[in-house]
Amino acid sequence: MSTDTPRQLTLRILRSSPGEGIAPHWQDFHVEEAEGMTLFIALNEIRDTLDPSLQFDFVCRAGICGSCGMLIDGRPGLACRSLTRDFGPLITLAPLPVFALIGDLSVDTGSWMRGTAERLETWIHSRAEADLMAVEAPMAPELAEAIYELDRCIECGCCVAGCGTLRMREDFVGAVGLNKIARFRLDPRDERSDEDYYELIGDDNGVFGCMSLLGCHDVCPKGLPLQTQIAFLRRRMVAVGLK
Amino acid sequence: MRILYTDVLVIGGGLAGLRAAVGARRRGHDVIILSLVPAKRSHSAAAQGGMQASLGNTAKGEGDNEDVHFEDTVRGSDWGCDQAVARLFVHAAPQAVRELAAWGVPWNRVRAGEREVVMDGRRVTLSERPEAHGLIAARDFGGTKKWRTCYVSDGTGHAMLYAVSDKAVAEGIPVHERMEAIALIHEGGRCHGAVVRNLVTGELVAYVAKATCIATGGFGRIYRVTSNAVINEGIGAAIALETGAACLGNMEAVQFHPTTIFPAGILVTEGCRGDGGLLKDAAGHRFMPDYEPEKKELASRDVVSRRMEEHIRAGHGVKSRFGEHLWLDITLLGAAHIDGRLREVKEICHHFLGIDPARDFIPVRPAQHYSMGGIRTDARGEAHGLAGLFACGEAACWDLHGFNRLGGNSVAETVVAGMIVGENIADFVESPAGELQVSTALVREFLAAEQAKLDTLLQGNGSESATDIRRRMQDIMTDKVGIFRRGDLLTEAVDELQALLQCSRRIGVATRRPGSNPELVAAYRVQKMLKLALCVAYGALQRTESRGAHYREDHPRRDDANWLKRTLAGWSDPFQTLPSLAYEALDVRHMELPPGWRGYGARDAIEHPATAPRAAEIAAIREAFGHADRAIVQQALMPYEHLVPLCFRGHNARLGDAW
Numbered sequence: 045m046s047t048d049t050p051r052q053l054t055l056r057i058l059r060s061s062p063g064e065g066i067a068p069h070w071q072d073f074h075v076e077e078a079e080g081m082t083l084f085i086a087l088n089e090i091r092d093t094l095d096p097s098l099q100f101d102f103v104c105r106a107g108i109c110g111s112c113g114m115l116i117d118g119r120p121g122l123a124c125r126s127l128t129r130d131f132g133p134l135i136t137l138a139p140l141p142v143f144a145l146i147g148d149l150s151v152d153t154g155s156w157m158r159g160t161a162e163r164l165e166t167w168i169h170s171r172a173e174a175d176l177m178a179v180e181a182p183m184a185p186e187l188a189e190a191i192y193e194l195d196r197c198i199e200c201g202c203c204v205a206g207c208g209t210l211r212m213r214e215d216f217v218g219a220v221g222l223n224k225i226a227r228f229r230l231d232p233r234d235e236r237s238d239e240d241y242y243e244l245i246g247d248d249n250g251v252f253g254c255m256s257l258l259g260c261h262d263v264c265p266k267g268l269p270l271q272t273q274i275a276f277l278r279r280r281m282v283a284v285g286l287k
Numbered sequence: 288m289r290i291l292y293t294d295v296l297v298i299g300g301g302l303a304g305l306r307a308a309v310g311a312r313r314r315g316h317d318v319i320i321l322s323l324v325p326a327k328r329s330h331s332a333a334a335q336g337g338m339q340a341s342l343g344n345t346a347k348g349e350g351d352n353e354d355v356h357f358e359d360t361v362r363g364s365d366w367g368c369d370q371a372v373a374r375l376f377v378h379a380a381p382q383a384v385r386e387l388a389a390w391g392v393p394w395n396r397v398r399a400g401e402r403e404v405v406m407d408g409r410r411v412t413l414s415e416r417p418e419a420h421g422l423i424a425a426r427d428f429g430g431t432k433k434w435r436t437c438y439v440s441d442g443t444g445h446a447m448l449y450a451v452s453d454k455a456v457a458e459g460i461p462v463h464e465r466m467e468a469i470a471l472i473h474e475g476g477r478c479h480g481a482v483v484r485n486l487v488t489g490e491l492v493a494y495v496a497k498a499t500c501i502a503t504g505g506f507g508r509i510y511r512v513t514s515n516a517v518i519n520e521g522i523g524a525a526i527a528l529e530t531g532a533a534c535l536g537n538m539e540a541v542q543f544h545p546t547t548i549f550p551a552g553i554l555v556t557e558g559c560r561g562d563g564g565l566l567k568d569a570a571g572h573r574f575m576p577d578y579e580p581e582k583k584e585l586a587s588r589d590v591v592s593r594r595m596e597e598h599i600r601a602g603h604g605v606k607s608r609f610g611e612h613l614w615l616d617i618t619l620l621g622a623a624h625i626d627g628r629l630r631e632v633k634e635i636c637h638h639f640l641g642i643d644p645a646r647d648f649i650p651v652r653p654a655q656h657y658s659m660g661g662i663r664t665d666a667r668g669e670a671h672g673l674a675g676l677f678a679c680g681e682a683a684c685w686d687l688h689g690f691n692r693l694g695g696n697s698v699a700e701t702v703v704a705g706m707i708v709g710e711n712i713a714d715f716v717e718s719p720a721g722e723l724q725v726s727t728a729l730v731r732e733f734l735a736a737e738q739a740k741l742d743t744l745l746q747g748n749g750s751e752s753a754t755d756i757r758r759r760m761q762d763i764m765t766d767k768v769g770i771f772r773r774g775d776l777l778t779e780a781v782d783e784l785q786a787l788l789q790c791s792r793r794i795g796v797a798t799r800r801p802g803s804n805p806e807l808v809a810a811y812r813v814q815k816m817l818k819l820a821l822c823v824a825y826g827a828l829q830r831t832e833s834r835g836a837h838y839r840e841d842h843p844r845r846d847d848a849n850w851l852k853r854t855l856a857g858w859s860d861p862f863q864t865l866p867s868l869a870y871e872a873l874d875v876r877h878m879e880l881p882p883g884w885r886g887y888g889a890r891d892a893i894e895h896p897a898t899a900p901r902a903a904e905i906a907a908i909r910e911a912f913g914h915a916d917r918a919i920v921q922q923a924l925m926p927y928e929h930l931v932p933l934c935f936r937g938h939n940a941r942l943g944d945a946w
């Protein structure tokens with residue numbers, strides 16, 4: 045882990061500033077590696093000491109909020125929890141594809157995810173207004189845990205960036221969208237039926253568009269069971285389609 | 288000049304702001320939320336362990352109710368809180384949990400029958416009631432008499448934030464992302480909205496609103512070592528301070544969380560200790576029982592953090608190349624428990640430390656964690672001195688937490704305050720006082736003033752570096768305004784911060800582009816952050832007692848006789864270099880729970896002269912009511928129901944209620 049002479053790292057960053065018409069180009073920055081150094085630490089050091097104009101997004105810096113998705117040596121991942129020691133001396137960083145570019149490593153995942161939420165109506169649909177004074181309705185403990193398993197998505201966009209289908213179909217909902225449908229489908233508090241979900245994802249921009257390359261599953265930082273969920277949803281939606 | 292008009296402007300897209308927005312929207316008002324980041328990235332997501340609400344469903348929560356939660360909260364605050372607000376909060380917290388359940392939060396549920404848990408280092412068997420099966424469960428947290436913290440594994444804040452954020456989408460509330468309020472528009476004690484900077488294009492836009500609500504969270508980033516997200520810079524509180532009309536309450540009350548991983552400062556939840564984890568020293572010795580025989584690892588956070596630092600000072604810390612730390616041992620909980628209930632902790636340990644907490648101890652040391660202080664409001668959430676300005680959540684000081692917040696009470700406060708303040712905002716907007724009367728000339732003036740400040744930074748000939756000033760500020764705060772405070776060090780801190788504030792007026796920005804410009808952002812923010820830092824340091828210097836998280840080594844006793852009061856910091860002249868401090872007394876004669884010993888920590892407080900008479904009065908009232916319903920006795924001691932919005936009044940039902 046630690047050696048007597050620290051490594052000299054080169055961070056090769058894809059720079060751009062669409063607002064100013066600056067075309068994408070690679071720029072190298074050199075930093076000395078420190079023990080426990082993450083890309084969060086390295087990028088801030090670059091901004092503090094080498095180039096104050098460098099754009100990137102971090103919020104929690106603890107792998108919880110999903111702000112810092114980027115291509116690290118070409119693979120989508122969370123920069124804040126990527127330790128430099130796990131990479132070679134040359135690390136390339138580029139913004140996530142698919143999302144609108146803001147500048148350098150910063151992309152607009154927010155609008156994309158809001159669009160997904162509106163399109164798939166990712167909230168509990170219930171006709172009854174809850175009585176907040178009454179004892180809550182019970183739920184099987186196992187079911188609550190199973191819902192949380194799918195609720196752990198942090199909308200970082202790594203699955204979107206790793207998706208083959210999205211390169212060809214820009215309206216594809218992506219694994220993040222399909223996982224959300226799987227999550228609400230599992231939740232008995234949501235009164236929507238499979239027929240309702242079919243209206244949302246029963247086409248080539250939904251679950252039938254997925255080519256099963258499953259880059260999403262490989263790169264999900266939260267280890268969500270995307271492969272299983274997409275396969276399962278496809279079966280359920282086929283059943284509706286055949287009715 | 289671009290002006291956007293709305294009924295309600297909410298600044299901050301975390302849980303408090305989102306919930307307040309939903310409340311106002313449901314009353315039929317147009318709402319716009321401003322957020323520095325996509326709303327779901329807000330720091331609310333980092334609340335891991337859970338939210339307190341006295342549902343009393345679990346075996347160790349049986350018998351819990353608002354009274355017990357109230358007493359825990361007041362004791363936790365070291366009697367610094369507003370007890371009427373604490374009552375309001377504990378009353379609405381069960382409703383908030385149940386509302387979130389209806390909105391989809393997958394709360395962990397009670398499983399009937401026997402289960403093994405770890406308590407005080409030993410495995411014991413608890414038996415859960417069959418009738419509680421499937422109801423919302425709770426875990427143990429520090430400073431509480433009952434197991435009251437409702438949770439979703441250790442991703443509670445995440446699950447809550449996503450549910451409420453999606454609810455806001457369902458209500459059609461627009462969130463304007465990457466937008467930063469940099470000044471409030473106000474005149475004659477009335478707030479009319481904010482000057483807002485687009486962080487992508489650099490454009491300034493005026494948002495004019497009948498009511499403005501600040502919900503921007505805490506200001507932990509004025510410290511070097513903090514668990515807070517990088518966006519927690521307190522700009523919302525700072526722009527309220529800069530109006531010169533609103534003020535900030537109890538800014539010196541800063542919480543340090545006992546267990547953040549060393550040295551990165553990333554939080555690992557109090558749930559680790561609540562679920563049975565232990566603190567150990569270099570020798571592997573469990574030291575907390577030596578200091579706190581009653582509550583041990585589960586005393587309040589201020590007490591545990593102080594004991595840890597005390598233990599390190601006594602030479603028992605683990606030495607590492609980054610300095611000294613202690614160990615958090617959760618190995619005794621077992622891999623299955625950690626995989627299910629502490630999975631974020633496991634991920635953090637894996638990614639940042641390269642260890643498995645089921646087998647290895649976690650290196651921890653206290654770090655800045657929470658800002659009890661904030662924009663001083665009344666119990667309705669409206670700011671002192673500025674009509675039409677509201678605040679809720681960590682950004683506000685209404686004042687639920689006093690000088691120390693209990694774990695699980697902050698994420699609970701976000702949604703509870705959002706529920707209550709959202710209704711109060713709607714009431715205000717519907718009242719004659721809520722009518723919008725603002726001239727575009729005033730708006731133009733505020734826009735021009737802010738543009739001029741930015742132009743000075745961009746085009747002036749300043750030579751000071753914002754990054755350097757910021758680092759020096761953070762060092763001063765961590766080194767001199769930390770867990771242990773002393774008059775001489777605080778004096779140095781105040782002097783140095785004042786000098787830095789002067790320096791900050793000469794900051795130069797090398798990147799001249801007007802749009803997305805992180806250097807410019809750092810420059811105007813550090814000017815504001817320094818004012819907050821001065822409020823903290825100067826307030827701490829003046830407060831010559833120890834209360835909750837504010838610990839003065841040169842004044843180690845809590846002094847109710849002289850200091851049972853709230854600090855109010857104002858900044859009316861932009862060129863002053865120290866805040867103007869005023870004090871607001873807490874009236875013992877109206878307290879439901881007069882000052883006493885907390886049940887942990889020091890016992891030698893200096894008594895307030897009104898404490899003994901009030902205690903006698905309370906005893907007499909209780910005796911007169913005999914076995915009357917506890918709600919009736921409570922009303923006789925300290926009425927608070929008038930503070931509860933109508934829609935949240937009533938009796939919170941619990942399992943086993945007579946009715």
